[in-house]
């Protein structure tokens with residue numbers, strides 16, 4: 339057995355012994371659930387999934403649908419308009435609380451029912467059928483397979499969901515619900531009755547963790563900025579009145595549902611889901627909370643516990659580089675007699691702030707006496723984020739101002755972005771060094787007039 343499955347089995351074995359909590363019964367059909375059902379699934383960023391226990395047992399998604407439908411409305415409306423309709427404040431209240439802003443009636447928290455119902459109403463559609471179809475298709479894209487409804491749970495909630503209907507009517511009277519309250523709550527109950535397994539939910543969470551790209555199907559389901567905002571809302575609002583404690587103890591964006599589903603996303607690492615119907619007083623799966631608390635501690639997943647990447651960004655420094663360019667005797671002699679030095683600093687990996695700060699420090703150490711040549715060999719660099727690119731450009735401009743020849747070697751995709759950047763951009767270190775030599779030769783041939 340592979341080590342990940344083994345670890346999941348170990349959690350599963352230990353946590354199976356937990357018999358606390360009550361299966362939800364306010365939606366009558368949910369009371370049918372087997373309290374012993376317990377499954378855990380993980381999906382990695384490479385799209386591999388690992389399971390323990392009842393990972394293929396279907397259950398209704400319930401409130402775990404909320405972050406995904408939030409992402410859909412956010413995609414339709416954009417961040418500003420979305421916030422105008424539904425705020426993003428952890429209300430610290432129960433999932434079915436009447437949590438509306440005094441005056442405007444705007445729901446505070448999109449992860450509790452009032453805010454979630456208002457969010458469902460914002461999904462762009464000509465009629466409720468189209469809205470339901472869009473939501474089902476959207477959830478399916480996150481899961482990477484065609485999902486369907488549990489019609490019995492839907493009928494059961496639609497027949498008894500007076501409190502949610504009341505919330506919707508209240509919001510309409512306050513002017514904060516778009517659309518007909520009865521139809522909107524119908525769509526909300528539909529969305530809650532979508533049938534999933536722990537295995538599905540792990541893929542859905544992994545899609546958020548991967549910035550909106552489904553790691554199994556490879557499909558970009560949602561834009562990166564929408565995925566990030568959705569995870570942020572999950573982190574602050576996802577666990578109802580247990581949200582603060584959750585962030586303290588587990589430290590991952592998460593969402594629970596009243597049928598016993600619980601997801602968490604470890605950004606850039608994996609999505610995880612637990613299914614176990616008995617709930618604690620806050621309405622979160624008892625075994626789900628226990629499993630994720632243990633996992634987070636054992637694998638150091640807490641978001642605030644980000645590893646410091648003082649990794650080997652700088653690969654090498656050369657103080658007096660020469661290219662392999664073949665040159666005639668005259669030019670070779672000219673270069674040999676040239677006292678100016680060309681330094682090279684090589685770097686690798688993704689350049690974020692920490693890495694770039696290291697790189698530029700190494701450059702500062704390596705710069706030869708002016709005038710000279712400075713080459714940044716970034717051919718082993720796989721990505722440069724926007725802020726770091728600005729830092730690098732500023733450093734290059736400064737070197738030019740101090741009279742240096744400046745060249746950068748980068749991989750093909752980055753080469754395309756060279757336009758407008760200071761210095762000469764080449765595809766290889768050798769070309770970059772040769773360009774500096776060429777500049778030296780050109781200057782020696784036509785010395786600047788005194």
Ligand code: GLN
Pocket residue numbers: 399400401402433434451495502527530594595596597621
């Ligand atoms: N459909 C459920 C409700 O509105 C969802 C609540 C939940 O999962 N916490 O009551």
